[in-house]
Amino acid sequence: MSVRIITDSTSDITQAEARALNIDVVPLKVIFNGVEYKDGVDITNPVFYEKLAQAKELPTTTQPSTQEFREVYEAAPENTLVVVTVAACLSGTAQSAAIAAEGLPGKEVYLVDSESAALGLNILVRRAVQLRDQGLDGASIARHLEAEKKDLVLLASVDTLTYLHKGGRLSKTAALAGGLLGIKPILTLQDGAIQVLGKERGTARACKFILDTATGMGLPDPDRPSALGYTAVPDNMEALRKALGTAFCPQDILVDSIGSTIGTHVGPGAAAIVYFRKNQA
Numbered sequence: 001m002s003v004r005i006i007t008d009s010t011s012d013i014t015q016a017e018a019r020a021l022n023i024d025v026v027p028l029k030v031i032f033n034g035v036e037y038k039d040g041v042d043i044t045n046p047v048f049y050e051k052l053a054q055a056k057e058l059p060t061t062t063q064p065s066t067q068e069f070r071e072v073y074e075a076a077p078e079n080t081l082v083v084v085t086v087a088a089c090l091s092g093t094a095q096s097a098a099i100a101a102e103g104l105p106g107k108e109v110y111l112v113d114s115e116s117a118a119l120g121l122n123i124l125v126r127r128a129v130q131l132r133d134q135g136l137d138g139a140s141i142a143r144h145l146e147a148e149k150k151d152l153v154l155l156a157s158v159d160t161l162t163y164l165h166k167g168g169r170l171s172k173t174a175a176l177a178g179g180l181l182g183i184k185p186i187l188t189l190q191d192g193a194i195q196v197l198g199k200e201r202g203t204a205r206a207c208k209f210i211l212d213t214a215t216g217m218g219l220p221d222p223d224r225p226s227a228l229g230y231t232a233v234p235d236n237m238e239a240l241r242k243a244l245g246t247a248f249c250p251q252d253i254l255v256d257s258i259g260s261t262i263g264t265h266v267g268p269g270a271a272a273i274v275y276f277r278k279n280q281a
Helices: 013-023 047-055 066-075 095-100 119-131 138-151 162-166 173-179 203-217 235-248 260-266
Strands: 003-008 024-026 029-032 034-038 060-062 080-085 108-113 150-155 181-192 193-201 227-231 253-255 271-276
Touching: 003 066, 003 095, 003 119, 003 138, 024 066, 029 260, 034 080, 047 260, 060 162, 060 260, 066 095, 080 119, 080 138, 095 108, 108 138, 119 138, 119 150, 119 227, 119 271, 138 150, 138 203, 138 271, 150 203, 162 260, 181 203, 193 203, 203 235, 227 235
Parallel strands: 003 024, 003 080, 080 108, 227 253
Antiparallel strands: 029 034, 029 060, 150 181, 150 271, 181 193, 227 271
16 A cells, blocks of 8 residues: 555544554553553553543643654655644644654655544544545545545534533533533534534433434435444443434444543543535535
């Protein structure tokens, strides 16, 4: 293969999955009480959520260094690299990836800001793999991703906005709007920024809200990847899968456990769906 796909660990693509897909995943880091763990390398998702539940202070996360990206670039056997990162407005990871590409001898690097994270980044990377395996060159893959990321639909319910607020990803006003007992805020990503679409009391009503919103935004494209995801335990995700039905959740849909760097900011109990909206004829 002449093109190497590289992403970061907010995609929640595991190292084992990366090997199977023939891509590289550069880990971010999560820090509990001064102890640093590489996301998806030094800490598993179950251990992370156990630590999160016990933590008196919210852990912090940090982007990969420029040198860490540079080492992955230099080690890649291919001369053409397509690097797909978490949204630049959510993390400095994209900046590290870009600086690492400067003056890189013998390599052609195409940088794509996913304007997404977690499941959204995950399926955009998998789309890049599809395009690579179809024989497209690096420039064509990057061009497709830039266009197709606009088709991404990401909808999620969370049990609380506390983690997003404490992590600096959501304003206090927005967090208070979803802070009532039993209220489940519904979130999306728009141009890389987290938006609160609404709030519903209880799982069933939250799932219906997501179904109605997804229906209005358009059905998934069956020829491109889609995914369901959850943090800590899959119960809320399974309720969402049932509510959405096979039109949105075919039997072979990817199911993903959301890892530590995104889990730090959304907390346990989140459930999400992401897909590429089918283009209208």
